[in-house]
Amino acid sequence: xxxxxxxxxxxxxxxxxxxxxxxxxxxxxxxxxxxxxxxxxxxxxxxxxxxxxxxxxxxxxxxxxxxxxxxxxxxxxxxxxxxxxxxxxxxxxxxxxxxxxxxxxxxxxxxxxxxxxxxxxxxxxxxxxxxxxxxxxxxxxxxxxxxxxxxxxxxxxxxxxxx
Numbered sequence: 584x585x586x587x588x589x590x591x592x593x594x595x596x597x598x599x600x601x602x603x604x605x606x607x608x609x610x611x612x613x614x615x616x617x618x619x620x621x622x623x624x625x626x627x628x629x630x631x632x633x634x635x636x637x638x639x640x641x642x643x644x645x646x647x648x649x650x651x652x653x654x655x656x657x658x659x660x661x662x663x664x665x666x667x668x669x670x671x672x673x674x675x676x677x678x679x680x681x682x683x684x685x686x687x688x689x690x691x692x693x694x695x696x697x698x699x700x701x702x703x704x705x706x707x708x709x710x711x712x713x714x715x716x717x718x719x720x721x722x723x724x725x726x727x728x729x730x731x732x733x734x735x736x737x738x739x740x741x742x743x744x745x746x
Contacts, residue, residue, distance in 0.1 A: 585674065585699070585720045587733070588629055588682040590657065591690050592649050593713040593741070595641040609644045616713040616741035623744050627737065629717050633678025637661040642684045645713070650653060653682070663707040666693035670741035676725040696730045702738040704726070713741045 593613035609617065624630070634655040636642045639662055646655060660668055663686050670693065673683060685693075691710035697718055701707055706714065718733035 584679075584734070585725060585728070586629070586680040587716075587718050587720070588624065588631055588680065589690065589694055589697070589716040589718065590620065590645070590682060590684050591687055591710050591712055591714050592637070592639070592641045592684060593620075593645045595712075604642050604662065605638070608640050609648075613641070613645070614648060616726055616744075618650075619744040620713055620715055620739075621649035622649070623739060624715070627717075629680070629722075629737070631678065631680045631682035633674055633676055633680070634682045634684070635661065635676060636684040637664070637686060639686070642686070646684055649682075651682070653678075663689065665689040666696050669693045670679045670696075670728070670730070674726045674728055681725070687727050697733040698735055699731055699733060700735065702735055704738050704740075706740050707738055711740055715739050 593609050593616045595607045634653050635690040636646050636657050638657045638659050644718045666689055692701050694716045717736040719736055720733055
């Protein structure tokens, strides 16, 4: 079995006009959300043994605030990636439990493509910042991953953890 933890980066700051999109950091709400998601993942025993992340400042900062010591691969190819590119990168993964950090709209489409049945959650389709999907696949190798075969374990948004 393989497990994917699919997460959109936490809320970023728009406070520096003219800053390149790739370099935008998290805002205070985003930093709190990333910490809350890291705590939730740990308490739920959803511990990645590999992390695949976009190279943007906001995904790197989200990753750091989650607080995992897992090996990290920061990939330019995941910056604003669509579902096809995300699937391509995931199929190269070596971990049994992989955390993938990315961006909308690609991550929302990818999440919908992966699961056999979508969660009954009003925010799943728009996948807000720091939304996290945990999904299991009955495969031995990520290269064998087929869309639409994932079994939902959990879907959570920061507001459910921080209010």
